[in-house]
Amino acid sequence: MKHGFVKGRRVWHGGAMVSRKSSPRPAPRATAAPSSAAIQKRTRQQHAQERAEDYVEAIADLIAGSGEARATDLAKSLGVTHVTVIRTVQRLQREGLVTTQPYRSIFLTPSGRKLAAEAKARHETVAEFLESLGVPQATARADAEGIEHHVSPATIAAFRRFLATGG
Amino acid sequence: MKHGFVKGRRVWHGGAMVSRKSSPRPAPRATAAPSSAAIQKRTRQQHAQERAEDYVEAIADLIAGSGEARATDLAKSLGVTHVTVIRTVQRLQREGLVTTQPYRSIFLTPSGRKLAAEAKARHETVAEFLESLGVPQATARADAEGIEHHVSPATIAAFRRFLATGG
DNA sequence: CCAAGAATGTAGCAAAAGCTACATTGATTG
DNA sequence: CAATCAATGTAGCTTTTGCTACATTCTTGG
Known part of the structure; x- marks a missing residue:
């Protein structure tokens, strides 16, 4: 089912080696589930x-x-x-x-306006948080720009918690 | 020099209102410098x-x-x-x-391989850091995927410091 | 009022990354 | 060994976001 070579030697994947025979339909193959699962909708x-x-x-x-x-x-x-x-x-x-x-x-x-306010709030939180960690202000602000779009509510909450409990 | 309306009323920018007369060449206009400076090479x-x-x-x-x-x-x-x-x-x-x-x-x-190693190291640091803050592991890993590309060396260093001093 | 020049808009190009549909290759299995 | 089918590759489209070059509009200084 798998094919491929590594330096001339044949190898198989993840030890799964599902039997296609046992199920007439291919069935969801037990491919080596990638560790970093990439649920990312990176569309x-x-x-x-x-x-x-x-x-x-x-x-x-x-x-x-x-x-x-x-x-x-x-x-x-x-x-x-x-x-x-x-x-x-x-x-x-x-x-x-x-x-x-x-x-x-x-x-x-x-x-x-709503979206802007949300983005700004996240942005501020991230920037303040980074500064509280000792990142220089300019760097903190620059990084916050890039990071703010990728922090989940849970992470923002963690940042706020940290800031609140005397970061 | 500036134009535009706000609810029908004319407004000017930031109070700068540079005199084009005094300098023959337009000269770098004193535009309201955006607070979030966007040094971002977002190309x-x-x-x-x-x-x-x-x-x-x-x-x-x-x-x-x-x-x-x-x-x-x-x-x-x-x-x-x-x-x-x-x-x-x-x-x-x-x-x-x-x-x-x-x-x-x-x-x-x-x-x-070098690039992969660097990326992975950043990724790991970010993920561990988020987890140490109390972000659930799954969320931490997911956020790390998005964040890792936007953290500067200074910020990564701050994360490491935090982890080292008993996060 | 009008000409200059800033601000805005349009046309057209490129690159990246996504997709579906179809073609080709090659490893496995019967 | 041949047929099957997964894996790989190609063709061609779309959208987004850059860009330069040029056209148009509007404000303003003289």
């Missing part, structure tokens, strides 16, 4: 969701800071060109997270 | 690097577990189809991280 939607959070959070920050979010400032804030911003904002509008009109700045819808 | 290369690490780590795990890494098992381990695996493995081969031949399994080059 494009995952990245799209992260982008969406980055954008709404940046938009919220810009609005909080200067009253409006313009494509150019957003581009600067996110480190991409304004073209990319415009196209991504179009997608976000399609998804109901933001509203915008030609030559006008960008606003968050209620659900966009 | 495609970033994602490509993460994919590469995921792949070499999974390949290393498969080799460690069953002596070889085949496209199908890799696909299962990573949660994608074998087609995606084959194409990505082609890229990795182009980049000198793996070697493979038609209808043969996949091997790591020395640099691939």
